[in-house]
Amino acid sequence: MTFLAPLMLLGLAGLAIPVVLHLIGRRRARVVKFAALAFLIGSRRKTSRRLQLRERALLIVRVLACIALPLAIAKPFTSCRARGPTVQRGPQAAVFVIDDSFTSGYRLGGRSILAREVEAATRILGQLGPEAEVAVVRASEGAPSVTELSREQLRLRDALLDLEPSARPADLRRALARAAQLLDGSSHKQKTVYLVSPLTVNALPAGDAPWAADGPALEVVDVRGGAALPNLAVTSLTVTPDPTAGPRGIAIVAEIVNHGPTPVADVPVSVEVAGAVVARGQLDLAPGETRGKRFLATMPAEQRSAPVAVSIRADALPTDDRRHAIARLRDDVRVLLVDGDARADRHEDEVFYLEAALRPGDRGEAGTVVTKILPDDLDDVDLGAFDVVVLANVAALPSPRVEALAAWLRSGGGLLVAPGDHVDPAAYEATMLPLLPQSLRDPIDTAWGAAPDERAARALHLTKWEADHPIFAPFAEDAPGLADAAFTKVMLLGPTTATTDRRVLARFTNGAAAMVLATVGDGQVLLYTSTIDRDWNDLPVLPGYLPLMQESVRFLARRRGDTLTKSILVGQGQGLPTLELKKLEVRGPDGLTTVFEGARLDGRPTVRFGAAERPGVYRVIGTDGTGATRDRDELAFAANLDPRGSDLSPAPPSVLPVSGAPGTTGGKAPLRRVELWHAVAAALLALLVLESILIQQKR
Numbered sequence: 001m002t003f004l005a006p007l008m009l010l011g012l013a014g015l016a017i018p019v020v021l022h023l024i025g026r027r028r029a030r031v032v033k034f035a036a037l038a039f040l041i042g043s044r045r046k047t048s049r050r051l052q053l054r055e056r057a058l059l060i061v062r063v064l065a066c067i068a069l070p071l072a073i074a075k076p077f078t079s080c081r082a083r084g085p086t087v088q089r090g091p092q093a094a095v096f097v098i099d100d101s102f103t104s105g106y107r108l109g110g111r112s113i114l115a116r117e118v119e120a121a122t123r124i125l126g127q128l129g130p131e132a133e134v135a136v137v138r139a140s141e142g143a144p145s146v147t148e149l150s151r152e153q154l155r156l157r158d159a160l161l162d163l164e165p166s167a168r169p170a171d172l173r174r175a176l177a178r179a180a181q182l183l184d185g186s187s188h189k190q191k192t193v194y195l196v197s198p199l200t201v202n203a204l205p206a207g208d209a210p211w212a213a214d215g216p217a218l219e220v221v222d223v224r225g226g227a228a229l230p231n232l233a234v235t236s237l238t239v240t241p242d243p244t245a246g247p248r249g250i251a252i253v254a255e256i257v258n259h260g261p262t263p264v265a266d267v268p269v270s271v272e273v274a275g276a277v278v279a280r281g282q283l284d285l286a287p288g289e290t291r292g293k294r295f296l297a298t299m300p301a302e303q304r305s306a307p308v309a310v311s312i313r314a315d316a317l318p319t320d321d322r323r324h325a326i327a328r329l330r331d332d333v334r335v336l337l338v339d340g341d342a343r344a345d346r347h348e349d350e351v352f353y354l355e356a357a358l359r360p361g362d363r364g365e366a367g368t369v370v371t372k373i374l375p376d377d378l379d380d381v382d383l384g385a386f387d388v389v390v391l392a393n394v395a396a397l398p399s400p401r402v403e404a405l406a407a408w409l410r411s412g413g414g415l416l417v418a419p420g421d422h423v424d425p426a427a428y429e430a431t432m433l434p435l436l437p438q439s440l441r442d443p444i445d446t447a448w449g450a451a452p453d454e455r456a457a458r459a460l461h462l463t464k465w466e467a468d469h470p471i472f473a474p475f476a477e478d479a480p481g482l483a484d485a486a487f488t489k490v491m492l493l494g495p496t497t498a499t500t501d502r503r504v505l506a507r508f509t510n511g512a513a514a515m516v517l518a519t520v521g522d523g524q525v526l527l528y529t530s531t532i533d534r535d536w537n538d539l540p541v542l543p544g545y546l547p548l549m550q551e552s553v554r555f556l557a558r559r560r561g562d563t564l565t566k567s568i569l570v571g572q573g574q575g576l577p578t579l580e581l582k583k584l585e586v587r588g589p590d591g592l593t594t595v596f597e598g599a600r601l602d603g604r605p606t607v608r609f610g611a612a613e614r615p616g617v618y619r620v621i622g623t624d625g626t627g628a629t630r631d632r633d634e635l636a637f638a639a640n641l642d643p644r645g646s647d648l649s650p651a652p653p654s655v656l657p658v659s660g661a662p663g664t665t666g667g668k669a670p671l672r673r674v675e676l677w678h679a680v681a682a683a684l685l686a687l688l689v690l691e692s693i694l695i696q697q698k699r
Helices: 006-027 035-043 045-074 113-128 153-161 172-184 352-358 375-380 399-410 425-431 452-458 545-556 677-698
Strands: 076-081 092-098 132-138 191-197 217-222 232-241 249-258 264-273 276-285 290-298 305-312 322-328 333-339 368-373 388-392 414-418 440-445 489-493 502-508 513-520 523-528 574-577 583-587 593-597 606-609 616-623 629-631 637-640 671-675
Touching (some): 232 322, 322 616, 352 545, 368 375, 399 414, 399 513, 425 440
Parallel strands (some): 092 132, 333 368, 414 523
Antiparallel strands (some): 076 671, 232 249, 249 290, 574 606, 583 593, 583 616
């Protein structure tokens, strides 16, 4: 025990006062002798002993009161290890980092984790006092940033009480960095970050430390209280057409994870298609195990698209017990390949790689029906029976064939033109311009005259492609399957001023156009300025060739393929083709609607829906040029929770940043001062009351 004012202990000298009073009182006691009473005194010895005890008790009470008074004034205190955060009252800067991710909706002991966080934060806020400058930073991914500290405690308390679990995962690193930025702008010496979170294993991803060693103090508030947070979750859902289940059959594969320390048996799993339960199942899960469950179902009659949901029994975190997807029956794209350089050796054939890319493995479920002809056979085919025509290294066609193709193109067809050694730019200039977005010029051969070991260094590469365009949707930002392709010969394009209906989707490293898209009537033409086979480049043998060709053909056929059937995560955006609609509405599961029309839609091949904030199915409603409005089922998409947030295992303390001042990080809990003078003062008051009672009884 220690004293804040040890000099006040001099008051213990007053301890002699009651002793002296007691002794003086005894000397002044007057003895009156009565002979008649001597007999009575002898008979009341018990009363006499009681009186003596009372006198001694009064002496003891007064002595203790004399001890308690200077002790209380000396303000004694002791120290112990703090079990919670260290909070000091007074001028300071503090930031609360509150984990409001969907994980905070977990119910522990009848209350959500977020309710526990808010209770802890409001208690600390009250202890900081009105002189503290405070801010509240939400830790959910993408949450709005706070701009300043504030002393308005009522407003801060309301902000805490208004918090609700979001549908996004936690990003504590971003939130801690923002807290450090806010504290950097404060003039207070004492700066503290209170991290109020269950601190799950994926909440603090690897990355740069939010502050240096001289940063703010970090106090971690453990709202889970050391309890395990077992959780079952549906973390993945895929839906694909399955011909084995019939012409309208679909295969539904869901992954369920047990993020708990104990095995779980007979977990019920149910599948809904278009709102109706169509299948049920059960599975057992060991601790930490992930298991897939496959179901076969049939699409409702007369529907080519329907929402699908897989659910398990609700647990303490019900929001991740259900996952959504969109099931679509695939429309086969009918493709006509016009082979301008047919060879007996298939590998030397101009369209060998393209045909393999459009029908990988020659499987029926490839989604494309390919027909291959020679240029001379064009007169014998019905172009109306095809969605896309590919002119692969085709020499300039005579005008009647060009006119037929142009008419088909204007009526809504999709044309892909790829040059080659048989393409003469001058001949194309004469007859083929109605089919081209831009005139051709002689090709450049970057490997001309180069030694074999110099060819790779001289090669061109794809760059600056439009990542938001549907053709490039399957590719990551760096897309090594595209960027690594070496182009040794490319066709150059002539000058043009017609840019309204023309777009360059990708360029080579020398700035030359690689892919040019143009609108012709209701149709679209895509000009690829290198060969579709390996004569001028090695792209056909790289991983990027297959998705590039498939997405190009599907885009030209105006089919939305796998890119839209995939679910996005909550917080992500979605690119949507405009399909020449006049108005496009995206309606979320919470009823909120985003509208694209006018300048936000006109002249754009795609628009981008900002961010899905709730899990579920997002409907897309389109209005065409005639004013007709209907659901565009082919554009609907689903949003789901980030599965990383479902793992509620505690993160190791080593992931926390270094505390800039003594805190709870990385060692023993700090010492907390416990004031004792309150108890001493209370004891003094009790002694005074007892003294009064004893005096009254004495009288």
